[in-house]
Amino acid sequence: MTPDLNSHPRLAPGCRLNEKTKQPRTLLMPERALRLSGPSLEIIERCDGKRTVQQIVTELQSIYSKADPGKVEQDILGYLALLRDQRALDFS
Amino acid sequence: MTTPTSNPLALIAELTHRCPLHCVYCSNPLELQSRTAEVDTLIWSRVFREAGELGVLQTDFTGGEPLTRPDLAELIRAARAAGLYVNLITSGLPLDETRLASLIDAGLDHVQLSFQGSREDTAYEISGTKSHAHKLRVLEWLKPHRVAVTLNFVIHRRNIDQIEEMLALAESSNATRVEFANVQYYGWAFANRENLLPTREQLTRSIELLKRAEERLRGKIRVEFVVPDYYAKFPKACMGGWGRKLLLIAPNGEALPCHAARVIPGMLFDNVKDRGLRDIWEKSTAFRRFRGEDWMQEPCRSCDRRAQDFGGCRCQAFLLTGDASATDPVCSLSPLRSKVDAILAEINTPPTSEISGKPGWLYRPNPV
Numbered sequence: 001m002t003p004d005l006n007s008h009p010r011l012a013p014g015c016r017l018n019e020k021t022k023q024p025r026t027l028l029m030p031e032r033a034l035r036l037s038g039p040s041l042e043i044i045e046r047c048d049g050k051r052t053v054q055q056i057v058t059e060l061q062s063i064y065s066k067a068d069p070g071k072v073e074q075d076i077l078g079y080l081a082l083l084r085d086q087r088a089l090d091f092s
Numbered sequence: 093m094t095t096p097t098s099n100p101l102a103l104i105a106e107l108t109h110r111c112p113l114h115c116v117y118c119s120n121p122l123e124l125q126s127r128t129a130e131v132d133t134l135i136w137s138r139v140f141r142e143a144g145e146l147g148v149l150q151t152d153f154t155g156g157e158p159l160t161r162p163d164l165a166e167l168i169r170a171a172r173a174a175g176l177y178v179n180l181i182t183s184g185l186p187l188d189e190t191r192l193a194s195l196i197d198a199g200l201d202h203v204q205l206s207f208q209g210s211r212e213d214t215a216y217e218i219s220g221t222k223s224h225a226h227k228l229r230v231l232e233w234l235k236p237h238r239v240a241v242t243l244n245f246v247i248h249r250r251n252i253d254q255i256e257e258m259l260a261l262a263e264s265s266n267a268t269r270v271e272f273a274n275v276q277y278y279g280w281a282f283a284n285r286e287n288l289l290p291t292r293e294q295l296t297r298s299i300e301l302l303k304r305a306e307e308r309l310r311g312k313i314r315v316e317f318v319v320p321d322y323y324a325k326f327p328k329a330c331m332g333g334w335g336r337k338l339l340l341i342a343p344n345g346e347a348l349p350c351h352a353a354r355v356i357p358g359m360l361f362d363n364v365k366d367r368g369l370r371d372i373w374e375k376s377t378a379f380r381r382f383r384g385e386d387w388m389q390e391p392c393r394s395c396d397r398r399a400q401d402f403g404g405c406r407c408q409a410f411l412l413t414g415d416a417s418a419t420d421p422v423c424s425l426s427p428l429r430s431k432v433d434a435i436l437a438e439i440n441t442p443p444t445s446e447i448s449g450k451p452g453w454l455y456r457p458n459p460v
Binding site for chain 2: 001014085
């Protein structure tokens with residue numbers, strides 16, 4: 001199911017970024033770790049419970065202004081759905 | 093090649109072998125370590141620091157029962173200070189609401205609460221302790237806190253028919269992850285194996301149920317299940333490979349590549365009291381013994397799957413064949429697969445295959 005553009009994604013309880021600055025940025029959750037870089041990191045950093053999915057899409061479309069905006073939106077929605085299914089994100 | 097290709101990702105901190113439960117499926121070694129042998133807070137704190145520096149991302153606080161450590165909150169703080177994500181693998185006993193709050197306050201990221209069944213009578217039979225009602229209370233206490241919660245149901249022949257009840261229990265909690273973990277046969281589980289292995293029919297039914305539940309709960313609860321590898325076609329990639337992803341520190345400070353490694357004869361373990369963690373990871377003989385592919389026999393040695401499952405589990409190979417370098421005999425390509433088939437044949441033949449009364453269990457004691 002595609003995430004609602006008006007919903008507010010937020011990292012689920014017990015899901016967070018690593019703290020050590022020496023290590024690459026990683027999303028940590030129960031018994032799992034996802035290395036983040038570039039777009040994936042930019043998406044996760046914006047999952048603060050305040051921004052809507054639409055706002056995240058718009059912000060990334062302007063960062064990646066050379067990419068096809070439709071594809072950017074598709075990729076973001078796919079990534080958010082994946083993280084929701086991993087239970088790393090809650091949507092309110 | 094015996095030097096590691098990468099750093100470990102997880103540290104299993106086996107803090108103690110003390111435990112208020114006596115589960116017949118416990119994977120701790122039969123020789124449980126006494127309280128007096130336990131490594132102290134200061135040493136664990138240094139180990140966490142070294143783990144963080146080595147690139148470890150997560151630590152599992154386990155045992156025995158980690159809640160029996162009076163310094164648990166301090167250990168959590170130390171692990172967090174070292175930059176580690178902290179998982180608590182626990183039975184929920186002994187615990188009260190206040191202590192739970194203080195552990196979460198100390199920086200606990202994730203609580204994985206074990207369940208021995210969906211009912212008090214099953215839980216009592218399997219754990220030898222009246223623990224089930226308390227665990228339900230712990231679930232309630234967890235609700236107002238911002239911490240990840242997993243329910244871990246340990247599955248075997250005596251409770252595999254309770255999966256629907258277990259799912260209902262999970263859905264009534266605020267767990268976002270539920271694991272149905274079929275017993276793996278090490279330690280006490282190995283001793284009780286003939287009463288724990290499910291029948292083929294039970295297993296097939298459970299897999300169907302869980303696949304449906306996984307779909308139904310997608311986006312709400314992450315459903316994970318591990319089938320008993322005796323029934324599999326290929327072995328598990330045990331620990332992600334020997335000395336590749338994980339290291340375990342036993343209560344007395346010995347560093348092991350996995351929780352069962354003591355069964356393999358001739359193993360010499362280094363101790364964190366004497367040696368730094370990086371040194372152990374890179375140079376310890378125990379860690380080097382089955383790292384890479386040089387130790388492999390045929391068919392593993394030239395098998396296309398060897399980089400995927402690493403020939404399966406060394407400890408299981410030893411337990412079932414007497415040779416720790418042999419192909420894990422659960423593998424369909426193992427020349428000794430018939431040993432596993434014989435075990436399964438017994439399980440799947442009456443009278444064993446028919447539901448019966450309480451078997452004669454070997455209960456795990458609490459070490460002094």
